[in-house]
Amino acid sequence: MTEPIVEMAGVSKRYGDVTALHDVDLRIERGELLAVVGPSGSGKSTLLNIMGTLDRPTSGTLRLDGFDVGALTDRAVSALRARTIGFVFQQFHLARGVPALDVVADGLLYSGQPRGYRRSAAEAALRRVGLGHRLTHRSHQLSGGEQQRVAIARAVLGDPPLLMADEPTGNLDSQAGGVVMDLLRELCAGGTTVVIITHDRDIAAALPRAVRIRDGRI
Amino acid sequence: MRLSLTDVVRVAGFGLRSRPLRVFLSALGIAIGIAAMVGVVGISASSTAELDRRLSAFGTNLLTVAPGQSIGGVNARLPDTAIGMIAAMPGVERVSALGRTEAKVYRNDHLPPEQTGGITVFAARTDLPAVAGTRVTSGAWLNEATANFPAVVLGAAAADRLAVVRTGPGELVWLGGRWFAVVGILAANDLITDLDYGAFVGWPVAAAELAFDGRPTTIYARARENAVTSVQPLLGATANPEDPGEVDVSRPSDILAARQETSKTLGALLLGLGAVALLVGGVGVANTMVISVLERRSEIGLRRALGATRGQIRTQFLSEALLLSLFGGAGGVVAGIGVTAVFATVQSWTTVVPLWAMAGGLAATVVIGGISGFYPALRAARMSPTEALATT
Ligand SMILES: Nc1ncnc2c1ncn2[C@@H]1O[C@H](COP(=O)(O)OP(=O)(O)O)[C@@H](O)[C@H]1O
Numbered sequence: 115m116t117e118p119i120v121e122m123a124g125v126s127k128r129y130g131d132v133t134a135l136h137d138v139d140l141r142i143e144r145g146e147l148l149a150v151v152g153p154s155g156s157g158k159s160t161l162l163n164i165m166g167t168l169d170r171p172t173s174g175t176l177r178l179d180g181f182d183v184g185a186l187t188d189r190a191v192s193a194l195r196a197r198t199i200g201f202v203f204q205q206f207h208l209a210r211g212v213p214a215l216d217v218v219a220d221g222l223l224y225s226g227q228p229r230g231y232r233r234s235a236a237e238a239a240l241r242r243v244g245l246g247h248r249l250t251h252r253s254h255q256l257s258g259g260e261q262q263r264v265a266i267a268r269a270v271l272g273d274p275p276l277l278m279a280d281e282p283t284g285n286l287d288s289q290a291g292g293v294v295m296d297l298l299r300e301l302c303a304g305g306t307t308v309v310i311i312t313h314d315r316d317i318a319a320a321l322p323r324a325v326r327i328r329d330g331r332i
Numbered sequence: 333m334r335l336s337l338t339d340v341v342r343v344a345g346f347g348l349r350s351r352p353l354r355v356f357l358s359a360l361g362i363a364i365g366i367a368a369m370v371g372v373v374g375i376s377a378s379s380t381a382e383l384d385r386r387l388s389a390f391g392t393n394l395l396t397v398a399p400g401q402s403i404g405g406v407n408a409r410l411p412d413t414a415i416g417m418i419a420a421m422p423g424v425e426r427v428s429a430l431g432r433t434e435a436k437v438y439r440n441d442h443l444p445p446e447q448t449g450g451i452t453v454f455a456a457r458t459d460l461p462a463v464a465g466t467r468v469t470s471g472a473w474l475n476e477a478t479a480n481f482p483a484v485v486l487g488a489a490a491a492d493r494l495a496v497v498r499t500g501p502g503e504l505v506w507l508g509g510r511w512f513a514v515v516g517i518l519a520a521n522d523l524i525t526d527l528d529y530g531a532f533v534g535w536p537v538a539a540a541e542l543a544f545d546g547r548p549t550t551i552y553a554r555a556r557e558n559a560v561t562s563v564q565p566l567l568g569a570t571a572n573p574e575d576p577g578e579v580d581v582s583r584p585s586d587i588l589a590a591r592q593e594t595s596k597t598l599g600a601l602l603l604g605l606g607a608v609a610l611l612v613g614g615v616g617v618a619n620t621m622v623i624s625v626l627e628r629r630s631e632i633g634l635r636r637a638l639g640a641t642r643g644q645i646r647t648q649f650l651s652e653a654l655l656l657s658l659f660g661g662a663g664g665v666v667a668g669i670g671v672t673a674v675f676a677t678v679q680s681w682t683t684v685v686p687l688w689a690m691a692g693g694l695a696a697t698v699v700i701g702g703i704s705g706f707y708p709a710l711r712a713a714r715m716s717p718t719e720a721l722a723t724t
């Protein structure tokens with residue numbers, strides 16, 4: 115288990131004549147807590163999308179949890195994603211009008227677990243993020259900070275080894291943002307590798323490792 | 333990993349529940365088409381069942397013989413030997429007859445003579461009900477005794493025109509210049525209209541009181557079931573050997589069969605309209621699904637991030653379309669049965685909706701849901717996760 119969880123070599127991504135990523139090499143060890151920091155438009159989200167297998171690089175290779183992603187089919191990549199990665203987005207992406215418990219339980223929908231297990235795991239995950247008293251609340255009945263914690267609970271359901279958060283505090287005030295950051299630190303302490311994307315230098319400075327990105331280069 | 337069927341249905345059901353009005357309206361389109369088709373099939377099946385019931389009650393072996401339109405056109409009659417000749421034919425089981433008289437019938441004796449109400453007075457044989465299958469709703473048919481007395485049985489429409497509702501010795505009508513007691517009223521008969529608008533008196537009393545010459549104007553013959561087709565072409569020549577062309581032979585049950593044929597044509601037309609409605613409903617479902625895919629890009633992206641394969645996204649939207657049109661189809665089948673039941677009850681038929689029509693209706697909706705959901709589902713599956721997540 116000394117193999118890195120993420121290993122990118124010579125990764126580039128071009129959108130037409132815009133080069134969003136330039137020949138990026140990046141290695142992330144298991145259990146790291148890492149920030150990717152850079153100004154807006156520097157290619158942070160592009161980096162996360164490729165690292166998270168949501169998008170494929172124009173050139174270069176990505177090894178994730180030991181698998182060469184470029185060689186896998188859509189099915190295999192989807193399965194890898196379901197098992198290995200949890201995502202947290204700036205815009206939470208919670209289904210409207212659905213109780214928190216069911217939102218979180220959907221985190222395991224594509225993992226092959228039966229529904230009863232998914233729901234009890236979801237309850238445990240919600241308690242873990244301090245929302246044990248909000249199980250039946252619907253997304254619009256929750257504050258922004260609570261919504262992001264629901265999204266985190268969904269992302270860590272099934273204990274993926276890698277958690278990726280794209281501007282997780284971008285839509286939150288500083289206090290709610292602090293709660294979310296503490297939670298992510300806590301998860302890392304529990305053994306999860308956490309990658310946080312941010313444009314906020316203060317947040318990055320507070321983390322053990324920060325990768326700076328500018329114009330698609332690190 | 334594959335989703336279990338219950339998960340597939342649950343996810344699809346959730347997708348539909350989040351936009352209920354639109355789902356309801358597009359399901360309605362399907363429902364109208366299916367209801368139209370099930371209704372048409374149901375009504376036609378109920379009408380056929382009713383027809384079969386009536387045919388078996390009435391029998392397909394009744395033949396009627398009447399004089400044709402003679403050149404002179406007035407008071408054509410059959411020879412008085414015709415009854416005996418027909419009764420003697422092999423294959424003919426029973427024979428009865430009516431003879432038209434010139435008498436008129438009125439409610440009372442001080443009405444002007446031209447107010448006849450279109451009622452014809454017939455001399456009738458006492459065995460007519462047994463042959464022609466007529467029934468009385470009140471009183472009794474003529475018998476050997478009443479046939480000799482001034483007694484009359486009225487057809488349903490005739491009783492209506494004369495405003496006679498009861499029968500009995502005190503119930504009198506003014507017939508041929510004297511009082512006749514109404515002893516019976518016939519049940520309505522839409523196959524032999526003569527019987528509806530007739531007033532029937534006994535053969536002997538007609539000869540004695542109404543100047544009836546004893547020559548029949550309609551002969552009713554019951555043939556053996558297997559002899560109908562061989563008897564029918566010979567009836568003309570048997571009834572009037574000198575002038576067979578002057579005789580009209582008909583089979584009242586043919587009228588029923590012909591009616592069914594016309595209702596089949598109409599049914600095919602309505603079925604076609606139902607199919608068009610169904611097609612329009614299918615376009616509505618496709619439209620709803622295309623819009624849904626566009627609106628739910630971020631949901632699609634999220635599901636992909638959670639590990640859904642393209643195939644699972646495709647399945648999700650396809651099963652939403654299927655579920656949606658299945659809702660419409662089920663509603664349509666129920667509505668179609670309802671329409672049939674209301675129509676049949678109003679006609680006082682038994683409601684019959686063939687199982688194949690219901691099953692076919694549901695099967696059609698599954699096909700339509702599959703076709704109209706296919707392209708939107710393909711689009712949803714083709715969407716790249718990042719593109720889907722980028723739009724909020
Ligand atoms: N789908 C896309 N099509 C075209 N250009 C894109 C697309 N996604 C990102 N870009 C471009 O790539 C660059 C990096 O974008 P992004 O990774 O979103 O930056 P960040 O997240 O750091 O703000 C930007 O110049 C952006 O305009």
Ligand SMILES: [Mg+2]
Pocket residue numbers: 158159
């Ligand atoms: Mg970004």
